[in-house]
Amino acid sequence: MTDRNKKEAQSANTAAEGVEPAKEKGNTKDRAAKALLSLNDVFCSAINVLCCGGKEVMTEDELTEAQPLSRYKMAQQLREQYRDVAKFWEKAGMRLLLVGIEHQSTSLEHMVVRAFSYDAAEYMRQVILKLKKKKKEQSEEKLRLHPVITIVLHFGLERWSGPRTLKELLKDSLDEVPDELKPFVQNYRLNIIEFAFLTKKQREMLHPDLRMVAEFLRCQRLHRDYTTLPDLDTPHPEETIELVYAILGRSKDAEAAVYSFFDSNQEDLGLKHLFIQLIDQGRAEGEAKGRAEGEAQGIVKGKKEGADMLHRLYEAMMKAGKSFNSVVKETNTERKRNKLYQQYGITPA
Numbered sequence: 001m002t003d004r005n006k007k008e009a010q011s012a013n014t015a016a017e018g019v020e021p022a023k024e025k026g027n028t029k030d031r032a033a034k035a036l037l038s039l040n041d042v043f044c045s046a047i048n049v050l051c052c053g054g055k056e057v058m059t060e061d062e063l064t065e066a067q068p069l070s071r072y073k074m075a076q077q078l079r080e081q082y083r084d085v086a087k088f089w090e091k092a093g094m095r096l097l098l099v100g101i102e103h104q105s106t107s108l109e110h111m112v113v114r115a116f117s118y119d120a121a122e123y124m125r126q127v128i129l130k131l132k133k134k135k136k137e138q139s140e141e142k143l144r145l146h147p148v149i150t151i152v153l154h155f156g157l158e159r160w161s162g163p164r165t166l167k168e169l170l171k172d173s174l175d176e177v178p179d180e181l182k183p184f185v186q187n188y189r190l191n192i193i194e195f196a197f198l199t200k201k202q203r204e205m206l207h208p209d210l211r212m213v214a215e216f217l218r219c220q221r222l223h224r225d226y227t228t229l230p231d232l233d234t235p236h237p238e239e240t241i242e243l244v245y246a247i248l249g250r251s252k253d254a255e256a257a258v259y260s261f262f263d264s265n266q267e268d269l270g271l272k273h274l275f276i277q278l279i280d281q282g283r284a285e286g287e288a289k290g291r292a293e294g295e296a297q298g299i300v301k302g303k304k305e306g307a308d309m310l311h312r313l314y315e316a317m318m319k320a321g322k323s324f325n326s327v328v329k330e331t332n333t334e335r336k337r338n339k340l341y342q343q344y345g346i347t348p349a
Contacts, residue, residue, distance in 0.1 A: 030084065032246040033103035033155070036209060036239040037085045045207035047099060050193045051151065054205045063087045066098050083118055083150075098122055100150045105247070107154070107162040112169055115150045116188045122148045151191045155213075155247060157221045159197070164190045196221045208232040209240045216244055309346050310337065316344045 036042055040060035048056055066086035089097040100118055104111065126145045134141065154160050163169040166188040174182060196217035198206075203214045215229050234240055310331065317327045317340070331337050341347070 029105055029243075029246040030103060032239070032243040033153075034084050036213075036236065036243050037101050037103065037153075039209075039236055039239065040087075042207050042210055042236065043085065043087060043099075043101065045205075045210055046101060046153070047151070049202060049205045050153075050198075051149075051191075054202075058089050062089055062091055064090060066100075068100075081114075081117065081121070088146075095146050097146055098148045100148070102150060102152045103155060104152055105155045107156065107158070107160050109162045110169070111152060112163050112166050112188060112190045115152065115190055116166065118150055119148045149191070151193060154192055154194045155196070155217060156194075157196050157217065160192050160194055164192060208234045209236045212240055213243060213247075217247070309341060309348060312346050313337065313340055313344060316346065 037046065040063045043063060044058055044060045047058060048054065064087065066088045068083035068086045069080055083100045084102045086098060086100045088095050089099060102111075102115065102118075108114070123145060127143070130143055130145070133139070134143075167174065167185065170185070174185065177185065195214055198214050198218070203211050203218070206214060212229070212232055212234055216226075218224070219226055219229065313331065314327055317330070322330070331340060
């Protein structure tokens with residue numbers, strides 16, 4: 001099945017389930033992460049390695065696209081929320097799970113509530129569809145829902161600092177609740193995977209493209225030489241390049257880098273070669289920018305100091321009895337001014 005046919009089939013499936021096809025959302029980094037994680041082999045590896053300890057629990061041919069869009073009502077208005085990536089896991093024609101993966105580059109204080117709302121919205125969607133079906137078919141069949149899992153991949157270089165549970169977020173408010181009622185406050189746990197802190201064993205089990213991202217983040221976090229990156233055969237170099245560029249804040253250069261990478265047959269050298277080039281280029285650009293900024297600051301500072309010294313020279317000469325016209329005439333060249341600065345003892349402040 002071609003990519004186009006897959007997209008058409010996905011649209012048909014989502015329409016059949018009573019929802020509209022998803023719209024593109026998020027910033028460049030979100031879209032780059034979504035592009036890589038949406039690939040079934042990458043998605044499957046993330047779940048099997050990071051959630052199941054490397055055991056092959058699900059396979060990529062068991063995954064189908066799920067609708068990332070859900071709606072809720074607030075202040076009499078219908079609002080929309082989007083997951084980054086969502087897929088159904090099905091076996092023998094039976095839907096077992098909906099698995100959602102969220103990408104975060106920074107700790108988000110209310111992420112636990114966002115994930116909770118995604119899961120709750122999916123359960124409610126299932127309930128509505130099942131009840132409609134039961135009513136239409138006049139069935140007495142027991143309501144059967146499939147579980148929902150949300151995983152948050154944290155691509156930041158620092159540890160996740162936000163709340164990991166709903167009760168942690170509610171901590172200050174819970175202190176005011178009577179002890180007798182606290183057990184009735186339900187909790188929700190956030191499934192956080194800190195990608196820059198994966199163990200060597202975890203990194204080595206990952207899909208090659210995901211592993212390159214994990215190794216890259218680790219090098220960044222530890223300030224390691226990028227020549228230590230592994231040489232890997234990556235099936236999806238375009239998506240991996242775009243994500244790394246986005247993480248570096250250079251997403252506008254990603255497309256050009258991809259074309260350059262393939263047009264010059266650099267793919268034979270692997271992504272490690274490109275990453276090293278990327279970092280060297282970034283360092284050179286950073287150094288050039290720093291020099292330019294330093295020179296600009298020096299020019300501004302020099303002009304300011306020069307104006308201050310000339311002003312003091314004017315005052316000193318006029319106090320010595322010189323007329324204004326005479327002062328202007330005697331200071332009309334740099335050579336004359338430097339000589340007068342020495343004569344009157346005027347130095348930079």
